[in-house]
Amino acid sequence: MSDNTSLRPIAVTRSSMAPLDEYVAEIAPLWESRWLTNRGEKHRQLEADLQAYLQSPHASLFTNGHAALECALEALNLPAGGEIITTPFTFASTTHAITRKGFTPVFADIKPTDYTLDPEKIEELITPNTVAIMPVHVYGSLCDTDAIEAIAKKHNLKVIYDAAHAFGVKRQGVSAATFGDVSMFSFHATKVFNTIEGGGLTFTDDELATRLDEWKNFGIASDGQTVFAGGNGKMNEFCAAMGICNLRHIEEEIAKRKHAFEHYVERLGNLDGVKLLEIPDDVEHNYAYFPVVFEDASHTTRDEVAAALAAQDIFARKYFYPLTSDFACYSADFSAQEETPIAHDIAERVLTLPLYAELSDADIDRICNVVISCVNN
Ligand SMILES: Cc1ncc(COP(=O)(O)O)c(C=O)c1O
Incomplete structure (x- = not known):
């Protein structure tokens, strides 16, 4: 060079984009189908591609990572108003999701080595009101998942990983998407993998998959009945197509x-x-x-x-x-x-x-x- x-100026980040002709070929059929959102073909394909890439039986797509995190907090049916032990060394989204869903964030300290939540600081903060732990794989460094999940099991707490930074990270060949009850990935434009805006949840529980599908579509179940007051978190076909292309690279x-x-x-x-x-x-x-x-x-x-x-x-x-x-x-x-x-x-x-x-x-x-x-x- x-x-x-x-x-030239150097920005802190710059979005990666698959070649334009690849994206154009991917979205061209949408002019024929006119199916632009609501679990279209691209959405279904990206979900399948991500399940394979992230080694997870479920990969549920959302408009963005933050909506996915809020949705996970709602869909796990945690006792209302409980405390969630988390890290303050994170992006606003992690703490805001906890607060906006009516829970109380309880901040635990991080490890000086990799800046992830220190498992040794968690237990002393557990009270009868604690309902979950929300650690962050910050900068893509994986949390001490074994220690955190042992504590969660002992105290019957859910573990929701903010894995916004950890797309594609593996420990001993095991994907970051496989830890805890749920992991949230951000597919924001600046992330390692992007769908322009977007996010995803990975988990193993089949019932959770149904609840999440309903939640992100106004609480409408597959039989057309509206079963609860859900929101709107559906990823559209153009974002899903971007994801399909970017995932190839x-x-x-x-x-x-x-x-x-x-x-x-x-x-x-x-x-x-x-x-x-x-x-x-x-x-x-x-x-x-x-x-x-x-x-x-x-x-x-x-x-x-x-x-x-x-x-x-x-x-x-x-x-x-x-x-x-x-x-x-x-x-x-x-x-x-x-x-x-x-x-x-x-x-x-x-x-x-x-x-x-x-x-x-x-x-x-x-x-x-x-x-x-x-x-x-
Ligand atoms: C640690 C962390 N959590 C959550 C989010 C929220 O993700 P999104 O921007 O896709 O809503 C981000 C995004 O930047 C993040 O860095």
């Missing part, structure tokens, strides 16, 4: 991201003062994000690096800062500094650098030069 090209997508991730590691791996994401040997990762945690215990270095990058039209993201528990709508009830000190500390020091399939080595070099010069000064 020429120097000129590499001096998923291995290439992840391989390109892996290359970019490894180039970052080559450049920053030996830099004192930064901690990079570690990928366990038994995990097939999706390289969704490149978070860097600066050693400086204040947020100064992180903020300086972000500002120095922005001055060169390079847009990194303080992801996740602030913690969701520090949002104005939650902070009155909670002190992150005292109650989840590790999450508080990581949120102060983390910066997620640009990462997407088409990010060139030259652009990564440009980004790393700024990071290295800030950290060394």
Whole structure:
């Protein structure tokens, strides 16, 4: 890539799109069928393709990941108004879904190693009102699923994984989609796999499949009767067609991201003062994000690096800062500094650098030069 090209602005992410002619061929039959939504042919095909790819007996599609998460909370028939133990080190959606469905989020701390919910912090927060645990496979790092599910089993709690970041991730060959009672994947435009907007739930329970189908279609059952006050969460045929096309290229997508991730590691791996994401040997990762945690215990270095990058039209993201528990709508009830000190500390020091399939080595070099010069000064 020429120097000129590499001096363009670099966004934190860039959506991957299958070749245009492939998408056009996929959607062309819709002009004949005029079946644009409500479980059309593309919807049914994508569900089947995802069941196979994600190794799950059910993959239920939604308009977006957040709607899927809210729907899962409703369809699991959890006792109303209960407490759900979750992480504050996540995107707004996780905490908002809990609150919007009438549950109370109870924040537990994360592990300093991979930033996922720390199983050792869960049990002390369980009360007679606890109904579920909602961990997040943050940045595509898989939670300690064995430990979390053992606690859930002991206390008869449901486990709903926010797997928005974990599409395609496997541990010892086992897909992220197979853990807990339900897992939610986001197919948002910026994710490793996208359907423009979209989301999906994976699970094993056949009855849950029926309830979810009804929920996302106004509570209308297969016999046409309206059996409860459901919502509308149906993925349309154009989004499903995008998913079908993008899924054909998923291995290439992840391989390109892996290359970019490894180039970052080559450049920053030996830099004192930064901690990079570690990928366990038994995990097939999706390289969704490149978070860097600066050693400086204040947020100064992180903020300086972000500002120095922005001055060169390079847009990194303080992801996740602030913690969701520090949002104005939650902070009155909670002190992150005292109650989840590790999450508080990581949120102060983390910066997620640009990462997407088409990010060139030259652009990564440009980004790393700024990071290295800030950290060394
Ligand atoms: C951790 C996490 N949870 C939930 C969501 C919500 O997904 P969507 O944007 O598809 O509604 C996102 C999306 O960005 C996310 O990053």
